[in-house]
Amino acid sequence: MPYLGPGMLGFAIFIVVPLVVSLVISVFDWPLFGAPEFVGLRNYQYMLDGDPAFWVSLRNTLIFAVLYTAVNLAVALGLSYWLMNLGGRWAAFFRVLFFIPVVTPMIGNALIFRLMLNDDGIVNQALAVIGIEGPQWLNVPGWAMFSLIMMSLWQGMGYNIIVLGAGIAGINPSVLEASRIDGAGPVSRFFRVVFPMLTPTIFFCTIMTVIGAFKVFAQPYALTEGGPGNATNTLVLHLYRNGFSFDRLGYASALAWVLFVLVMLITAVQFSQQKRWVTYDS
Amino acid sequence: MNASTTRMPSLSRRSLLAGVGAAVPLAALAGCGGSSSSGSDPSTTLYTWISNENDRAQWQAFVDAAKEVDPEFELTLEGPSFEDYWTKVKTRMSSNDAPSLLTTQAARAQELDALLAPLDDLAESAGIDLGQYNEAMIGGMTVDGTVRAIPYDAEPMVLFYNKALFTDADLELPGLSYTMDQFLDNASALTSGDAYGLAISAGLVHLGMSIGFANGGSPVTDGALSLTDPKIVEGLQFSFDLVTEHEVAEAPAAVDSEPAAQQALMNGDVAMYVDGPWMYQAYADALGEDLGVAIIPSESGEARGLIQGSGFGIASNAKDPEAAFASVMAITTPEVIGSVANARGTFPSIASEEQQWAEGKAEDNVAAVTALAENGAPLITTPTWNEVGSQFSQFATDGFRGNRSAEEILGEIQAAIG
Numbered sequence: 001m002p003y004l005g006p007g008m009l010g011f012a013i014f015i016v017v018p019l020v021v022s023l024v025i026s027v028f029d030w031p032l033f034g035a036p037e038f039v040g041l042r043n044y045q046y047m048l049d050g051d052p053a054f055w056v057s058l059r060n061t062l063i064f065a066v067l068y069t070a071v072n073l074a075v076a077l078g079l080s081y082w083l084m085n086l087g088g089r090w091a092a093f094f095r096v097l098f099f100i101p102v103v104t105p106m107i108g109n110a111l112i113f114r115l116m117l118n119d120d121g122i123v124n125q126a127l128a129v130i131g132i133e134g135p136q137w138l139n140v141p142g143w144a145m146f147s148l149i150m151m152s153l154w155q156g157m158g159y160n161i162i163v164l165g166a167g168i169a170g171i172n173p174s175v176l177e178a179s180r181i182d183g184a185g186p187v188s189r190f191f192r193v194v195f196p197m198l199t200p201t202i203f204f205c206t207i208m209t210v211i212g213a214f215k216v217f218a219q220p221y222a223l224t225e226g227g228p229g230n231a232t233n234t235l236v237l238h239l240y241r242n243g244f245s246f247d248r249l250g251y252a253s254a255l256a257w258v259l260f261v262l263v264m265l266i267t268a269v270q271f272s273q274q275k276r277w278v279t280y281d282s
Numbered sequence: 283m284n285a286s287t288t289r290m291p292s293l294s295r296r297s298l299l300a301g302v303g304a305a306v307p308l309a310a311l312a313g314c315g316g317s318s319s320s321g322s323d324p325s326t327t328l329y330t331w332i333s334n335e336n337d338r339a340q341w342q343a344f345v346d347a348a349k350e351v352d353p354e355f356e357l358t359l360e361g362p363s364f365e366d367y368w369t370k371v372k373t374r375m376s377s378n379d380a381p382s383l384l385t386t387q388a389a390r391a392q393e394l395d396a397l398l399a400p401l402d403d404l405a406e407s408a409g410i411d412l413g414q415y416n417e418a419m420i421g422g423m424t425v426d427g428t429v430r431a432i433p434y435d436a437e438p439m440v441l442f443y444n445k446a447l448f449t450d451a452d453l454e455l456p457g458l459s460y461t462m463d464q465f466l467d468n469a470s471a472l473t474s475g476d477a478y479g480l481a482i483s484a485g486l487v488h489l490g491m492s493i494g495f496a497n498g499g500s501p502v503t504d505g506a507l508s509l510t511d512p513k514i515v516e517g518l519q520f521s522f523d524l525v526t527e528h529e530v531a532e533a534p535a536a537v538d539s540e541p542a543a544q545q546a547l548m549n550g551d552v553a554m555y556v557d558g559p560w561m562y563q564a565y566a567d568a569l570g571e572d573l574g575v576a577i578i579p580s581e582s583g584e585a586r587g588l589i590q591g592s593g594f595g596i597a598s599n600a601k602d603p604e605a606a607f608a609s610v611m612a613i614t615t616p617e618v619i620g621s622v623a624n625a626r627g628t629f630p631s632i633a634s635e636e637q638q639w640a641e642g643k644a645e646d647n648v649a650a651v652t653a654l655a656e657n658g659a660p661l662i663t664t665p666t667w668n669e670v671g672s673q674f675s676q677f678a679t680d681g682f683r684g685n686r687s688a689e690e691i692l693g694e695i696q697a698a699i700g
Contacts, residue, residue, distance in 0.1 A: 031372070031396070032372035032373055032376065033372040033373075033375060033376050033396050033397055034396040052698055053698070114535070114536075114537060118535055119533060120532075136683060138535075138536040138537075138679075139533075139536055139679045139680075139683050139685075140683075140685075144536075222537070223537070224536055224537065225536065225537050225672075225675055225676055226676050227536055227537075227675070227676035227677065227678075227679050227680075228536065228676070228677070228679040228680045228683075228685070229676060229677050229680055229686075230676065233676070241669075241672060244369050244370075244373070245368070245369050245668050245669070245672055246666070246668060246669045246672075247372065247668075
């Protein structure tokens with residue numbers, strides 16, 4: 001107990017109590033200042049059948065999560081495999097290079113991307129040099145979501161590159177050597193040896209990336225404010241606005257609970273399916 | 283060390299970690315309830331927006347002017363940027379060490395209803411005549427029949443312009459009569475290549491809303507949103523068309539377009555921009571004698587001002603309302619308001635101080651602001667105004683790119699928020 005106590009205390013104070021309190025708040029009309037009023041399930045009812053932005057932000061969040069996770073894992077896996085083959089100082093250099101965006105503040109990154117992706121920003125200016133008229137990156141729904149995903153990838157991919165790189169480094173070199181002796185080329189070696197042995201790490205990255213993608217907030221907040229229209233509005237941005245801008249803490253808590261349940265379900269499904277493709281044999 | 287010395291048992295690594303593990307959450311918990319400010323006296327602390335040096339200089343001007351009357355007067359300034367202010371003020375005022383003074387705009391008084399204490403009785407006890415303040419602003423600061431803040435300014439949205447660029451283009455300077463047709467002609471004449479005639483920012487209460495208001499429209503009628511008022515819709519569509527159809531202005535950036543637009547005017551990159559007189563000094567510093575002020579263009583060419591303004595209120599949970607009110611009164615005397623109007627260019631909320639404001643300004647500039655202020659109405663909004671502004675900032679980019687009409691955008695916001 002003396003060893004378990006501090007951790008359990010922290011868990012109770014920072015996880016369990018806020019969760020329970022949030023659930024309680026979600027059945028109230030709870031202003032930021034003033035007396036709350038009990039409304040039962042009305043917040044949930046309004047969310048499902050009244051709030052036009054909820055379903056849009058849910059759809060946007062799902063699109064973002066699917067595309068971001070898929071591209072992130074594919075590119076990070078490719079790059080980490082490339083770095084393994086590259087080896088030496090250059091590999092270390094590129095690992096640092098890819099990781100730098102992870103530790104830079106998202107708001108700062110978003111401001112830079114905003115300038116770059118303006119109608120007459122540096123990206124469109126560069127495209128104009130080669131005769132291409134660039135799109136309105138932040139002002140057309142499809143391109144705005146694309147920009148959001150690209151910026152998030154730029155910032156978030158370094159983490160998975162490091163984790164997957166560590167996973168690759170943990171593969172027994174004799175297995176790789178044996179595959180070489182057997183005549184397997186890089187592509188064949190990747191799909192028949194590296195990938196199967198890396199599935200536990202890929203599984204971990206998938207879980208963490210999906211959870212992170214569902215919580216996306218700073219990117220649309222700073223890059224597009226959820227626009228144009230609601231094209232890049234996400235659940236957490238919608239939650240934040242309702243809670244802290246529109247004075248509806250109760251409704252924001254209800255949104256938080258729906259997000260929590262959604263992420264929990266998706267994670268549970270992922271865990272239930274892992275035996276189909278994850279192998280822990282070394 | 284001799285043999286009889288009692289030796290304390292050394293801490294094992296596990297015990298140390300366990301102790302630290304217990305202490306950190308408790309310390310963090312203690313920190314949650316702690317003070318977020320430096321422990322200043324709440325009755326002399328003002329929570330307000332401080333976006334930049336211009337804002338800070340304006341608030342400091344109130345303090346300096348009050349100190350001239352009472353050298354012992356103290357006022358501590360605290361607060362985030364203007365955009366963040368409306369998001370943070372409610373949580374800040376909920377804390378145990380909340381400042382007793384806060385700022386509000388007339389357009390936000392309804393929204394901050396619960397935060398602002400009624401001032402009528404305090405004013406009566408102190409022998410203050412609230413009738414000396416601008417009637418429209420007092421109307422704007424009145425919620426549920428009680429005055430919630432003392433206005434220090436009453437500022438109509440105006441058209442700032444660069445006189446030198448007008449003169450170089452052989453254009454007559456806009457004045458006390460300015461039609462939308464003239465405005466469009468001037469903007470076209472001042473546009474050439476990549477240089478645009480005017481700058482537009484994407485916020486709700488700017489060019490389009492000001493024009494709609496000047497034409498007799500109102501976004502709020504009898505306390506309810508009326509965003510689909512035809513005059514408001516036409517005004518905003520006109521501002522969209524300036525970009526998409528007439529191409530006399532660049533489409534504003536999707537997010538936070540105001541600083542860039544203001545900078546474009548100050549740099550001489552554009553000839554015109556609609557803003558409030560609270561920016562007068564900043565523009566005067568940049569443009570000097572070239573700074574011109576005209577009325578907002580309208581269909582008839584006559585002036586009708588969309589009056590915005592702000593004031594100082596007392597927190598409804600202030601522990602010592604009388605002391606807080608004394609601080610408010612110290613910074614809203616006619617002398618202080620006149621002094622700030624003179625130093626910072628804010629149009630005063632007390633008519634007798636208008637001369638102080640006019641001092642040192644070009645006569646035509648003074649005439650334009652005065653005309654709009656004297657023939658104007660305050661922007662009184664609804665408790666949901668923050669949501670309206672937030673939604674509009676999301677949708678405006680569609681309008682300025684010609685993807686959707688003002689009618690569609692405002693109709694959708696009206697339907698969603700009601």
